[in-house]
Amino acid sequence: MKSPIPYAQPSITELEVRYVTDAVLMKGTQCYAYIGRFEEAFKKYLGTQYAVATSSCTGALHMGLLALGIKPDDEVIMGDTGWIATASAITYVRATPVFVDVLPDSWCLDPRAVERAITSKTKAIMAVHVYGNLCDLEALFAIGKKHGIPVIEDSAEALGSIYRGKRAGSMGAFGTFSFHGSKTISTGEGGMLVTNDADLYRTVLTLNNHGRSPDQKKQFWPTMIGLKYKMSAVQAAIGCAQMERVEEIVARKREILAIYKQKLSRFPEISLNPEPEGMVNGAWMSTVVFSKESGVTREHLQEAFREENIDARVFFWPLSSLPMFEPKPENVVAWDIPNRAINLPCYYDMTTEEMGRVVSVLERCLRSARGGN
Numbered sequence: 001m002k003s004p005i006p007y008a009q010p011s012i013t014e015l016e017v018r019y020v021t022d023a024v025l026m027k028g029t030q031c032y033a034y035i036g037r038f039e040e041a042f043k044k045y046l047g048t049q050y051a052v053a054t055s056s057c058t059g060a061l062h063m064g065l066l067a068l069g070i071k072p073d074d075e076v077i078m079g080d081t082g083w084i085a086t087a088s089a090i091t092y093v094r095a096t097p098v099f100v101d102v103l104p105d106s107w108c109l110d111p112r113a114v115e116r117a118i119t120s121k122t123k124a125i126m127a128v129h130v131y132g133n134l135c136d137l138e139a140l141f142a143i144g145k146k147h148g149i150p151v152i153e154d155s156a157e158a159l160g161s162i163y164r165g166k167r168a169g170s171m172g173a174f175g176t177f178s179f180h181g182s183k184t185i186s187t188g189e190g191g192m193l194v195t196n197d198a199d200l201y202r203t204v205l206t207l208n209n210h211g212r213s214p215d216q217k218k219q220f221w222p223t224m225i226g227l228k229y230k231m232s233a234v235q236a237a238i239g240c241a242q243m244e245r246v247e248e249i250v251a252r253k254r255e256i257l258a259i260y261k262q263k264l265s266r267f268p269e270i271s272l273n274p275e276p277e278g279m280v281n282g283a284w285m286s287t288v289v290f291s292k293e294s295g296v297t298r299e300h301l302q303e304a305f306r307e308e309n310i311d312a313r314v315f316f317w318p319l320s321s322l323p324m325f326e327p328k329p330e331n332v333v334a335w336d337i338p339n340r341a342i343n344l345p346c347y348y349d350m351t352t353e354e355m356g357r358v359v360s361v362l363e364r365c366l367r368s369a370r371g372g373n
């Protein structure tokens with residue numbers, strides 16, 4: 001059996017180890033220092049006024065939706081391509097996720113489909129930047145403005161992506177990020193909510209502290225039922241080290257995607273994550289989509305990667321195909337692409353030799369679908 005290649009893995013150096021060791025030894029009120037520092041570093045990087053570190057991106061989404069006033073029976077429009085966490089957060093506030101089709105090149109929600117899905121119940125548009133690819137924000141913000149609906153940026157997968165000079169996550173009513181172990185920067189588990197809205201920020205702080213407002217002087221005195229999605233100091237310490245290295249980590253992720261693109265450029269049947277004019281793709285995931293004509297399927301790809309002991313992952317199933325939702329096969333792009341796509345291993349420490357092994361599996365799949373061996 002060949003040596004295994006994982007699909008994702010955090011990049012941990014001496015710096016992370018040093019900060020974590022320091023955090024666990026901190027005493028008294030100092031114990032919160034790393035959390036504040038992580039939030040400061042993150043909002044500086046994003047260019048937003050406020051940032052709240054959380055235990056997960058899912059928690060950040062939940063609190064952000066509550067702070068925006070999304071309530072039972074409201075509808076939130078989102079792309080049918082994505083991870084369940086975004087839709088789950090919408091259901092936590094008993095609102096309904098309305099899944100619309102995605103664009104064939106970016107795999108992010110199609111603004112024309114968003115416009116068609118708007119009803120009197122629509123209370124937000126959830127723009128998920130899928131695999132680091134950017135949503136058509138200009139069109140989405142125009143729709144939001146026309147209908148008086150906020151646009152949220154779930155940027156869990158888009159750290160380092162830049163839309164016309166502004167960082168993904170910094171432009172919507174609020175933005176969210178994930179630091180799960182598979183993500184571009186990681187704190188093991190963790191998340192962040194960012195915003196430029198002072199009221200929303202204060203509401204999130206209150207929610208995240210079991211309903212205790214930051215202005216409340218009386219001890220142990222919540223004024224509403226809140227939540228608790230706080231990040232620990234130890235996680236934040238890892239986050240601080242990761243933020244000192246963020247440019248380098250994103251650059252490496254982009255380099256890996258560029259190498260795959262270069263090595264696969266001779267195959268017109270294969271396309272990877274786009275980077276249109278004026279955009280920077282943070283390249284969280286290197287994703288390949290085969291053309292329909294190639295005859296290569298997800299099942300071929302999965303089997304070929306399994307044989308090589310390489311952990312490649314399937315493209316997101318359409319959310320509306322999951323058993324708890326109403327099927328929407330009319331979302332033809334979202335229902336079609338996963339059948340002929342795969343996510344490639346693309347972690348920071350990947351070697352050129354490992355990338356070569358991945359590329360040869362893709363080449364082999366293509367040759368065998370063409371009728372070769």
Ligand SMILES: Cc1ncc(COP(=O)(O)O)c(C=O)c1O
Nearest residue numbers: 056057058083085086156178180
């Ligand atoms: C788009 C998107 N939203 C939300 C999440 C949830 O993040 P977390 O696992 O930190 O809650 C993820 C994580 O995979 C994601 O990809």
